[in-house]
Amino acid sequence: MLGMTTMIRAQDSKYAGAFLEIPVGSRALAMGGAYTAIANDEAAFHWNPAGVSLVADRLAGFMYSAEYGTPGSSLANFYQLGFTFPMKDVTLAANWVRLSVGDLMHTPDLTDSLADTRQRLVRDYVGGSPDYFSDNEDAFVLSIARNNHFTLDWGWLYYKQQIEVPIGVNFKIIHQGIGTFGSASGIGIDAGAMVRFSVAEFTQTPALGNISLATSITDIGGTRLNWSTQRTQVIPMHINGGLAYAQPVPLLHTVAIFSSDFLIGEVGQPRFGLDITYDGKVSLRAGLNQGLFATGAGFNWQKKVDVNYSLSINTALGPEHWLSFSFDIDNLLKKEVPSE
Numbered sequence: 143m144l145g146m147t148t149m150i151r152a153q154d155s156k157y158a159g160a161f162l163e164i165p166v167g168s169r170a171l172a173m174g175g176a177y178t179a180i181a182n183d184e185a186a187f188h189w190n191p192a193g194v195s196l197v198a199d200r201l202a203g204f205m206y207s208a209e210y211g212t213p214g215s216s217l218a219n220f221y222q223l224g225f226t227f228p229m230k231d232v233t234l235a236a237n238w239v240r241l242s243v244g245d246l247m248h249t250p251d252l253t254d255s256l257a258d259t260r261q262r263l264v265r266d267y268v269g270g271s272p273d274y275f276s277d278n279e280d281a282f283v284l285s286i287a288r289n290n291h292f293t294l295d296w297g298w299l300y301y302k303q304q305i306e307v308p309i310g311v312n313f314k315i316i317h318q319g320i321g322t323f324g325s326a327s328g329i330g331i332d333a334g335a336m337v338r339f340s341v342a343e344f345t346q347t348p349a350l351g352n353i354s355l356a357t358s359i360t361d362i363g364g365t366r367l368n369w370s371t372q373r374t375q376v377i378p379m380h381i382n383g384g385l386a387y388a389q390p391v392p393l394l395h396t397v398a399i400f401s402s403d404f405l406i407g408e409v410g411q412p413r414f415g416l417d418i419t420y421d422g423k424v425s426l427r428a429g430l431n432q433g434l435f436a437t438g439a440g441f442n443w444q445k446k447v448d449v450n451y452s453l454s455i456n457t458a459l460g461p462e463h464w465l466s467f468s469f470d471i472d473n474l475l476k477k478e479v480p481s482e
Contacts, residue, residue, distance in 0.1 A: 162316070171454055178382050188239075204224075222466075239280070303343060309333075332359060352387070386400065413432065438450065
């Protein structure tokens, strides 16, 4: 059973802010986490804050994941709740994520104790009532993004190319609390950018689709976590790159999206994803995350409610199930115009 070593590891810099690495969004997870160049939904803040600007309507999103087990019997629970607000010139998003681990048993640390002290601690532990505590880790993220539009004049080709360059930034407040043993807080910044354009327009080949190139930087300069135990951790900076290509297939009323993510300046296997959506309503997905398989599906009801599920085979403790919902507030509030 998990015990006091959890608290010790939590204050080891190697594990600093590890809960922030837990992915958000079932669609992204089903695509193996290859989402940096796609992010355009309620989970965009996690993968690339620039993608927040691609959300067209006001959205409310919620996600739940049973970490290391099934709902009701998992070792930990992960939640995300957020809102996205498109405005005239920018788009704002506010999100809360939490990792909660309960029923951790407080076991004595015997490594640095004298023999007599160890014997007393063991007697007290064996003969007494177990002492349990919880570990709660939270992040509150405010995102600001803008989608910039440019026109490139290829004079020598006698036509102009429309290009989108979304940019965005996250400001996040992090708080961790481990029972009565200690708490930590810190403030971090993420940033991201994309370049999106039509390959069909560029090559003058109508059958082709759209391409997106992207990068995101998390914890710029390193995010410091200051513990009440007078210790300090630093969450290291990471840079991700991404590439995505969307190919419409009009004959089948589908759009197929191929994507890949990779670390920049670090060693790691790339991630790959595939999304096939029929008529904008039903989606099937698959991906490889660090060589491990993921899959899932999604359903969109009248552009009002989006439900996504993913299954990730990426842990020695068993499969992980993810379920997320998003609600298009503008479409839900839109009144139906009666037909004459």
